[in-house]
Amino acid sequence: MTPNAAQTTPAGPSEELRAVLVLAGTTGGIGAHVRSLAAGLSAHGVDVTVCGPAETDKLFGFSGAGARFHAVEITPTPGPRTDAAAVGELRRAFARASLVHAHGLRAALLSDLALRTARAQEAPPLVVTSHTANLATGMERRLLRMMERRVARAADLVLGASSDLVTRARDLGATDARLGPVVAPPLPPALAEREQTRRQLLAEKGRRGAAKDAPDRPIVLAIGRLTPQKNFQLLLDAASGWRAAEDHPLLVVAGVGAEEAALRARIKAERLPAKLLGYREDVAELLAAADVVVISSRWEARPLVAQEALRAGVPVVATAVGGLPELLGDAAVLVPPGDATALAAAVSxxxxxxxxxxxxxxxxxxxxxxxxTEADTVAQVLSVYDELISER
Known part of the structure; x- marks a missing residue:
């Protein structure tokens, strides 16, 4: 699609196309994807508004990407008061929208509620990008499935970040579901030399005078939110098996999340060869220092770390789940999910x-x-917007 394609639609010139992108709180791939879209769409003359928690603008800089930012506190879990307030803010943000594009289940549910009162008055089309699978169990899983079904049927179009998400949306009743890959933005060049970063990662944090790790000790890197989906407990299971080897690697994990305290306690209690680094912005430096990147997740679509690692030429070991096999192809080692022995053996x-x-x-x-590429993704999204607005 050319930059001027939007000018051929009934919405008028591209500068008259007003897109509202909606997301809930995030520190990872969804936020990076929305920022990439906001920047790309704005560059094509689209009037872009991003709606999300104030903290997301601080983290991803939507305002600096050519978009207008409208703070809407979309919480991770439902709450009558917080949801009512969020729906009210979304209605205000949608007042002049040509199209609404929600990212993730929570953002999509609240966007649908905000649009519902305008449906009889020809509300703007609703596009939903599905980023994650339903990994819950029991009653929570059933409730989430009900919400997913509602979103799938309410959306004019569902874009799945991986092929399995597209299939799921169709199974849930989506009238139109297509693949909409999430592309990792290029990383900035590493500012520190490999050996400098390795020395920092290998430095012993123990008692004064303790010996430091050998400079050639292997470093295994994992990056992601510390949540059950990423299955870092499985990675610690694998790390426990490395201790027997004389030159066992050091596992370093960059990220924050609800499981941080439990993971840190286990590392300490079992004296595992692992460190939690917390939130890090120096991903390029970490990748340059790593010997292997590991993805131990229960499910993934197109994780940013996998894309960043392959671009950087760092070997990857990953679980064969979700969109990982189609993303990585033969350029990585894939192991069965949930198998700590296979994961440890593949890394070793x-x-x-x-x-x-x-x-x-x-x-x-x-x-x-x-x-x-990012440009390909923006072109696809622009084409979708034009198509939906033309149909209206």
């Missing part, structure tokens, strides 16, 4: 085989060239 095998690591390091950037 790679660390012991420099030739295989070099092979994967070369394959990563080649695989990355097969993915859509």
């Amino acid at each position: 095998s790679l660390l012991a085989d420099p030739a295989r690591r070099a092979e994967l390091a070369a394959a990563g950037p080649l695989q990355a060239e097969t993915w859509p």
Whole structure:
């Protein structure tokens, strides 16, 4: 689609196309994706408003991406008062919208509620990007499925971040569901040398005078929110098996989340060769310092860390779940989900085989060239917007 394609639609010139992007609180891929869209759409002359918690604008800088930011406190879990306030704010933000594009289940549910009163008056189209699978159990899973079904049927179009999410949306009753890949923005160049970052990561934090790790000790890196979906407990299971090896690697995990205290307590209690780094912005430096990147998740669509690692030529070991097999192809080592023994063995095998690591390091950037770019994604979204507005 050309930059002027929006001018051919009934909505008028592209500068008259007013898109409202909605998201709940996030520190990861959804926020990065929305910022990328906001910047790309604004560059094409679209009037973009981003609605989300105030903290997301501080973290991702939507206001600095050419978009207008409208603070809406969309909480992770439902609450009568907070949801009512959020719906009211969304109605105000949607007043002049040509189209609403919600990201994630919570944002989509509240957007649908805000639009419902205007449905009889030809409300703007609702696009929903599905970013995650339903991994809950029991009653919570059934409740979430009901919400997913409502969103799928209310949306004019569902974009799934991976093929399995597209299939699920169709199964839930979506009238139109298509693949809408989430693309990791390019990382800035690393500002520190590999060895400098490695020295910092390997430095012993124990008692004064304790020996430091050998400078050539392998470093295994994991990045992500510390939540059950990422299954870092499985990664610690694998790390516990590495202790027997004389040159066992150090596992470093960058991220924050609800499981941080439990993971930290386990590392300390079991004296595991692992460190929690907390929230980090120096992802490029961490990747440059790592020997292997590990993704132990129960499910993923197109995680940013997987894309960033392959682009950087860092070997990846990942669980074969969700969209990971189609994303990574033959450029990574895939293991069964939930199998700590297989995960540990795959990492150990790679660390012991420099030739295989070099092979994967070369394959990563080649695989990355097969993915859509940020420009491709923006063009697809613009085309979708034009199509839906034309139908109205």
